[in-house]
Amino acid sequence: MIAVVLILIMKPAGPVSAAWSVTFKNPDPCALKGAxxxxxxxxxxxxxxxxxxxxxxxxxxxxxxxxxxxLSVLPSYQNRSEYLGDQQHSCGLALHNLQDNDTGHYYFGLETDKYIRQSQDSVFLSVTELNVRVSPQRVRMGDNVKLECGMSCEPAPSTVWLKDTQPITNTEFQAQADDAGTYVCVVEGLESVNSHSVTLDVQYSPLNVSVEVTPPGLLAVGSSVNLTCSSAANPVADNYTWYRATASTSITQVGSGPVLSFPSMEESHNGVYVCQAGNHLGENNSTEVLLTVGRTDIYKSILIGIGVTVLLLLLLPLVIIWIWKHYRKSADTEEHSHDYENVSASHDYENVTTS
Incomplete structure (x- = not known):
């Protein structure tokens, strides 16, 4: 039987085989990897x-x-190839989740009750990826940035840029601090297939410089206090300078580093403090922080005064309620007393008349 089949395959084309033909309507398709x-x-x-x-x-x-x-015997095509035709005249084929090695020539063939035939022509599939680029990849804040996305297939489909899953409307812009991050390009309407990611590094001098006082609240003589300076910067701030200004002196430098420590506060530490944070791109100042140091006995007096005020505010409603109840009780007693006298007088008048 095998010998017969081979003879039929190798049999020269005759009048019967002339009616056999295959037509590929898109002989050179191009598609994206993963699509x-x-x-x-x-x-x-x-x-x-x-x-x-x-x-x-x-x-x-x-x-x-x-x-x-x-294809049915190739493991790499299992569950990825789908025959769309029939056994009449349609021979469509779909390939899913395309991979790089899917690029190549594809042939169609059929077996009838008389012959086994295969097409001489083929479909050549090109599998490509989205080519993406961000230029330049490292910029300073305010520099121009351009995002480019394309592919070798023609005609090229419409594409969309995404940053943190959010679409980007402008592919050319002046970089700001929040533009830093990872970008991908996707085909519009086919968001599940995306390019490899590209990273934009936006560098800038310190922004939003702030100072935190620990512990917060009233500062007493002898207490320990830390001033901590923080900022947003790329690269991170590596230079911190502390300044103090008082009413009697000009601004003076009082320390360096991200933390300014006072192991034991004194009244001489009173003043306005400012932190200056910097990197190789520049520097920026924090908002002013006022430190006022007082003696413990003064703070105790202040606390006692506050406590007495709070106590009076709490007791005042109770006193008002007590006075109101006492007034109501007195008024009720007086009212009942007048009613009794009127009744007594009425009885006396009746008695006199009866006599």
Whole structure:
């Protein structure tokens, strides 16, 4: 039986085989890696034959020879190839989740009750990726940035840039601090297939410089206090300078480093403090922080005064309620007393009249 089949395959084309043909409607498709592609195909065969089986093959080199291998026996195509045709005249094929090695020649063939035939022409599939670039990749805040996305397929589809899953409307802009991050390009309407990511590094001098006082609140003589300076910067701030201004002196430098420590506060530490944070791109100042140091006995007096005020505010409503209740009780007693006298007088008048 095998010998017979081979003879039929090698049999020279005659009048019967002349009716056999395959037409590829998109012979050179181009598709993105990770996407899907469809081969649109139709075929014809002699009316005297009945189609038993249809197959798609991929051309590849094996042992130095060009061979056509049935997709159904290739493990890499399992669950990724889908026959869209029938056993009449349609022979479409869909390939899903395309990979780089899917690039190549694809052939269609069929088996009838008389012959096994394979197409001489093929579909050549090109699998490509989105080519993306951000230029320049490292900029200073305010510099111009351009995002570029393209692919080798023609016509190229419409693409969209995403940053943190959010679409970017402008692909050319002046970089700001919050523009730093990772970007990807996707085909519009096919967001599940995206390019490799590109990173934009935006460098800037310290921004939003602030000072935190620890512990917060009233400062007493002898207490320990830390002033901590922080900022947003790229690269991070590596130079901190502390300044103090008082009513009697000009601004003077009082320390360096991100933390200014006072192990034991004194009244001489009173003043306005400012932190200056910097990197190689520049420097910026924090908002002013006022430190006022007082003696413990003064603070105790202040606290006692505050406590007495709070106590009075709490007691005042109670006193008002007590006075109101006492007034109501007195008023009720007086009212009842007048009613009793009127009744007594009425009885006396009646008694006198009866006599």
């Amino acid at each position: 899907s592609v469809e081969f649109r195909c139709s075929y014809s065969y002699p009316e005297t034959e009945n189609v038993l089986k249809t197959s798609w093959y991929k051309g590849c080199m094996k042992d130095g020879h060009w061979k056509r291998v049935d």
